[in-house]
Amino acid sequence: MRVLAAPDKFKGSATAREVAAAIGHACWELGVDCVEIPMADGGDGLLEVLGGANRESTVTGPLGDPVRAGWRFSSETAVIEMARASGLVLAGGAVGNKALDATTTGTGELIDHALDAGARRIIVGLGGSATTDGGFGAIRAITAIARLKQVELLVACDVSTRFADAAAVFGSQKGASVAQIKLLERRLGRLVQMFDEDFAFDVTDIEGGGAAGGLGGALAALGGRLVPGFELVADELDLFDHLDVDNPHRVDVIITGEGRLDSTSFDGKVVGGIVELGRDAGIPVVAVVGDADADVTGQSTGLRATAVLADLFGLESALAEPKQNIERATAALIRAHLD
Numbered sequence: 001m002r003v004l005a006a007p008d009k010f011k012g013s014a015t016a017r018e019v020a021a022a023i024g025h026a027c028w029e030l031g032v033d034c035v036e037i038p039m040a041d042g043g044d045g046l047l048e049v050l051g052g053a054n055r056e057s058t059v060t061g062p063l064g065d066p067v068r069a070g071w072r073f074s075s076e077t078a079v080i081e082m083a084r085a086s087g088l089v090l091a092g093g094a095v096g097n098k099a100l101d102a103t104t105t106g107t108g109e110l111i112d113h114a115l116d117a118g119a120r121r122i123i124v125g126l127g128g129s130a131t132t133d134g135g136f137g138a139i140r141a142i143t144a145i146a147r148l149k150q151v152e153l154l155v156a157c158d159v160s161t162r163f164a165d166a167a168a169v170f171g172s173q174k175g176a177s178v179a180q181i182k183l184l185e186r187r188l189g190r191l192v193q194m195f196d197e198d199f200a201f202d203v204t205d206i207e208g209g210g211a212a213g214g215l216g217g218a219l220a221a222l223g224g225r226l227v228p229g230f231e232l233v234a235d236e237l238d239l240f241d242h243l244d245v246d247n248p249h250r251v252d253v254i255i256t257g258e259g260r261l262d263s264t265s266f267d268g269k270v271v272g273g274i275v276e277l278g279r280d281a282g283i284p285v286v287a288v289v290g291d292a293d294a295d296v297t298g299q300s301t302g303l304r305a306t307a308v309l310a311d312l313f314g315l316e317s318a319l320a321e322p323k324q325n326i327e328r329a330t331a332a333l334i335r336a337h338l339d
Contacts, residue, residue: 004239004242004255005038006020006256013259014322014323015038016038017038020038026330027334030334030335035242037239040125042125046156050072050233056070059106062131063091081127083127085107085109086105088129093175099132100176108138111124124154126216132187154232156228157216161211163192163203166213188214203218243283244281261293275303285303313328
């Protein structure tokens with residue numbers, strides 16, 4: 001028996017790498033082979049699963065203060081997680097954020113640093129942003145736009161929101177009031193005209209253009225290609241090879257997971273993406289999750305089985321000892337599959 005551990009992070013309690021290691025440890029204890037491929041959907045966690053930061057730069061934070069942002073550069077490829085420079089957490093969450101002022105300038109500065117380092121390929125993960133500036137700050141910070149258009153720019157996102165809808169869809173999550181959302185919508189409308197005039201590009205015409213408050217559309221205008229974050233990560237980590245019917249080491253079961261399983265887990269997120277891959281490959285998929293909505297744990301999700309740590313060990317234990325409980329839940333799932 002061979003298992004593929006392909007989980008997302010358990011936000012706030014365990015990284016995707018830690019979750020995969022816990023699943024792997026449980027498998028090896030039972031004498032079961034396990035391939036560990038921690039996953040992400042293009043938001044926070046992308047940098048870690050693609051190798052982790054090996055560089056750090058001081059850039060402009062979302063509210064204008066300097067921040068130290070980690071990023072990765074290896075083999076002429078740069079990996080940038082926009083939340084490290086322009087994230088909502090850096091702004092103090094929705095309560096501390098200033099929705100009208102939050103800027104993507106720092107993300108643009110990281111892209112500029114990547115170009116200066118000689119990057120021929122740049123991956124930018126969108127997610128967890130404090131911003132609804134339509135990517136204006138980032139564009140203004142990139143000093144070599146002509147050079148950027150000569151590299152492969154991949155923009156990972158997990159939403160399909162259009163550019164003009166970014167404020168209405170995400171504004172309240174970033175601390176914007178109803179009145180401020182209206183102001184942000186008007187600002188995005190003016191930026192649509194600017195992108196058309198300056199880059200001959202219609203940012204309203206691209207799915208995902210509203211990701212990270214419009215940064216997705218802005219980077220598309222600069223030649224970036226928006227791709228589903230899950231698919232990008234799966235491709236970068238050669239996940240598909242382990243599902244190939246012609247591979248003599250093809251896996252027999254996939255174990256995925258995340259902190260909370262709900263309806264959004266099956267809309268561009270890791271768990272949903274793994275379920276689809278498993279279905280296409282004819283490989284059963286099971287999940288270990290921290291907690292779950294009652295209406296998404298049945299067979300209709302495509303999951304063969306779901307182990308919910310909060311139900312098995314109590315919510316307090318699930319949060320305090322996630323790795324230990326993930327191992328215990330995984331062992332039970334493996335034994336059930338072997339039986």
